Amino acid sequence: MPVFLDTTESDFEIEFARLLSAKREDSPDVDDTVAAIIADVRARGDAALIELTAKFDRLELAPGALAFTPEEIDAHCAAVPDAERAALEKAAERIRAYHVRQMPENALWTDPDGATLGWRWTPVSAAGLYVPGGLASYPSSVLMNAIPAKVAGVERLCICVPTPDGVVNPLVLLAARIAGVDEIYRIGGAQAIAALAYGTESVAPVDKITGPGNAFVAAAKRRVFGKVGIDMIAGPSEILVIADSDNDPEFIALDLMSQAEHDESAQSILITDNAEFGQAVAAEVERQLEVLERGAIAGASWRDFGAVIVARDLDEAAALSDRVAPEHLELCVADPLALSEKIHHAGAIFLGQWTPEAIGDYVGGPNHVLPTARSARFSSGLSALDFLKRTTLAQMSPQALRAIGPAAEVLASSESLQAHGLSVTARLRKLNE
């Protein structure tokens, strides 16, 4: 059973603070191992990749066979049943339609001082997506990472996906093809991140790396950050559901379990204004845990990190949610849009009883790569913007330089940066000749 809290009880603040600060992940310290792997790939390139793949993935790669050939991809894609293919295509179409709307506008204007100002967005030239192998090899994540990159205009998009013991997930290859991925390499781990960041004979370096991975991948991403851009380092998944009593306890219980089944460190929290409803959901969770295929995992998550919180009212529930800043937030209330306006910190909000979070994992349209571990306080889910950067533009007319140049001279002088000031002074002098 999870923890039950009630905001009217005297120890609520202590218990809620405990919930917020629960350490939900054991990150083994793999930094030294990862540093050695990166150095090895930088020094020996493909030879290191081949050796490390044999060691970690038990797979002998022939030199020059790190990438899947188009024919290999064809063959794997042909093996995907029609229902899966149609579902992936439907998902891709909806994800693309959503992310196209994120594309920002360029701007250029002339202001009253005569300065022409603006900015221009340009895509990253090359991006690499990491896709875990084995059990957590999710084709939906391929779509969610690759489509925003292609929408942004990334010219060269490659994937690294390990194939332990040579096992390939054909849905991953099909998702990559649907999303427009250009290259697919059968390498993984820190060695794949090193190859993407620094390049080898077979893998040209990229400018940005995104995608989830294990502790080795995460440590490698942290280490190459600066040399290339990276997305967030994702923690265990989370869901917070705010539900009034006018909901089906089964729906809510399944939504809570759909995060809990990801892994034992996931967190599922229900906040309700009705204690009886909270008990009903908790009872339904227990029933589901007995039959769910991943019940052992979900049960551990629910027991160790789950919570049912009874709040005085929905406003209090929203305020508590803001303190959690959840990755996923469901608002199962009569007017979910109105309640959503009281929320300031959440990765994604799912509005109303017909919007289970799982819709957002696959086919809703918005991205499922979202900030975890309270980082929704300061960061956003993956978007087309993550594959774009902005160059600012400024052009002074002679009039503009006359108008604002003197202020620059004063500030340069106050900062003791003489050449800064003189670069303005010399021009003003010439304008006054």
Added chain:
Amino acid sequence: MPVFLDTTESDFEIEFARLLSAKREDSPDVDDTVAAIIADVRARGDAALIELTAKFDRLELAPGALAFTPEEIDAHCAAVPDAERAALEKAAERIRAYHVRQMPENALWTDPDGATLGWRWTPVSAAGLYVPGGLASYPSSVLMNAIPAKVAGVERLCICVPTPDGVVNPLVLLAARIAGVDEIYRIGGAQAIAALAYGTESVAPVDKITGPGNAFVAAAKRRVFGKVGIDMIAGPSEILVIADSDNDPEFIALDLMSQAEHDESAQSILITDNAEFGQAVAAEVERQLEVLERGAIAGASWRDFGAVIVARDLDEAAALSDRVAPEHLELCVADPLALSEKIHHAGAIFLGQWTPEAIGDYVGGPNHVLPTARSARFSSGLSALDFLKRTTLAQMSPQALRAIGPAAEVLASSESLQAHGLSVTARLRKLNE
């Protein structure tokens, strides 16, 4: 003298690659020291801050006197001469006007499947700006960091600025006041970053930390990243100037020196299509170096990292610039806007001969916090967006769930996430009752 390269010479590629890979910064390894400082501040709060400030800044802070009082700020601000005050106000006004235009729109729409989708932008609740003390204590940087935060709607904005030996830069306090900063603490170094990230008795924790700093500050920001958001870790400043022969060599020489005077690791590069003009600029630089107050620093930067490159034409110059991905790029050519469209990777572009880079440092309007060390390939300068985050919104109507729910069920099943699928199935069943 800097290196002179000519793209028509056989060893150009080798020499250009050397220029690109030049290691321009010695980052001492201060990680262990910083880890200890952060642990100390977390454990002992204000007491640690007071002790560390006494040790590093030779300043005894009374308990409860870590923040400047409004009266102290008043007194310092009153000491600022009118010319500086007016210049700061002009700069602030122009920076604000530029950044207001960056504010993104919220969105909400209903698509053909009946799904209502969108996003909402919200500001970070609290942000902390680090401002170096001593020589590199730049009031312009206060404006450039604080104004975007306030434009974004950050409610609580605080500054940490060390005051070694008690020396205060009144322009920094005035810039903070003009920008609307709420709290100013006289603490610095890794201890200030720790206080901002974790909080102490006197300093409430923030959600995002920005601003430049020395190696200790940079290491501390890297270490608290994840607990809070951070901006980029800035390297030494850079300028690349593309200029044809129709320019005043003095202007260009001063622009190159205005970066070189920042520090000995700064880099200034001229690319021109006219060898004689390149020589004329280089000769003018030598003349300037003899008289500039910071000539020794600028001279070292120019000698060790400067370059004059003669290109076949301006298109080749633009392509070379993209390989550098410079922080600052000046286009001093007849049609700078047209040439700018051939540039894909640059932090900020300054168009035409009347736009010295120094205008952008102070009063142009665009931000002067820009990506260094080739990171313009994948990142942008500071903006209002850095203090905002986006929550995605999704609401399924019954019609929408019927339309797209089955695809979610298929994909959940293919990923062996049963509860994900059941959360959709249960709702579809109820809709069909």
